[in-house]
Amino acid sequence: MQSNNTLEIMQRFNRAFQDHDPTLLDELIAEDCVMESIQPAPNGTRYEGREACLAFWQALAAERVSHFDLEDITAMGDSAVIRWRFNFGDGGSVRGVNLMRVRDGLIVEALGYAKSPGQTAPLPE
Incomplete structure (x- = not known):
């Protein structure tokens, strides 16, 4: 798969969260998809x-109080890295990344x- 196809899929994926439109995800997820969320810590x-x-x-996409700020998407072959900031409704936020892989x-x-x-x-001395 070309990186530009992977990039396009990641842009479509992120648009669902930016626009709070969960229907945009319907045609993007494989039957054998595996996902690991960030909560609960540590795993x-x-x-x-x-x-x-x-x-x-x-x-998550339907949630209208919280939102994602997309910082960057890098696509390489069938893999991509998405850097983001998740903003909670109370004004707090957390930064993170998703390591993504696509097939077909x-x-x-x-x-x-x-x-x-x-x-x-602790820092090394």
């Missing part, structure tokens, strides 16, 4: 199959990772 939740992934994303024009994998506020690792 998130794993969703397997089109229906489970689609239900999660459609609920459909999303087959989406692994979400986010920065964890308040957790710091």
